Amino acid sequence: MPELPEVEVVRRGLAAHAVGRTVAGVEVLHPRAVRRHTPGPADFAARLEGRTPTAALRRGKYMWLALDDGSMLLAHLGMSGQMLVQPQGKPDEKHLRVRLPLSDGNELRFVDQRTFGHLMVDVPGERADVPASVDHIALDPLDAEFVPEAFVRALRARDTEVKRALLDQSLISGVGNIYADEALWRSGLHGRRGTRGLTRAQATELLGHVRDVMTEALAVGGTTFDGLYVNVNGESGYFARGLNAYGREDRPCGRCASPIVRESFMNRSSFSCPSCQRPPRRSRTA
């Protein structure tokens, strides 16, 4: 499940293996992969063919290739998306959705089992260097322009639950279910705590843990791609190690040994320590 660190690994791979090559062809094998490109697959292909990426950029979980005509190839990996650079002629992956042969003999492949991810050709939005479709996405905590104090202020001004806020990409981007649970565990906060009840110190500490957990995962994830194979695979690397809460139901908390509990939250699972992360005494909305 790609969150910010995994997407950053892929961005680096694209910077190394796609930038500077010209798109020699476009093959959309599954139309759903370009569903956000509203003019359709044929237009998608026409806008890409002959273009040359000049840079690989990212905000939160979105990444894009800046193209030599000022447009952008925007990609979101969704739940299961992968961007691969493979030699042309190598057998197709089972869930190959889009193929982009490049001028150097390799090809960019978008592989996505669950098809929550997508590609589109976009135009610049409010800022010339960010696609219009990414305008509504907040800066991520690893962005040089991210202002911690502004985030802390915005978080405390929200009237919602703290985990919900962490997952809100218009407040802070790049955080998904896994790193939200990990940052909350490190902070000793239950995800159902209200944002209004957080002190400035608590909010600042939480942000610090978000940054730390992402930075640590990036350091591990960075080892998963080598050579021409640019991989983002949620199962590899960071998944196996370093997680203190996510996916650890019934296993002992690393701080107090209480069994980690799983709760349903926003139609997904939340993992927390019942002792270190006390739930709010009453529902926020009660």
Add this chain to the structure above:
DNA sequence: AGTGCTACCTGGAAGC
């Protein structure tokens, strides 16, 4: 305006 809920999708795991 801001918050919250749900559809979208596939295949491996778990249940019977």
Add this chain to the structure above:
DNA sequence: TGCTTCCAGGTAGCAC
């Protein structure tokens, strides 16, 4: 063994 059901979760769009 083979079938059915559950589960994973990021995001847009819509309901309230």
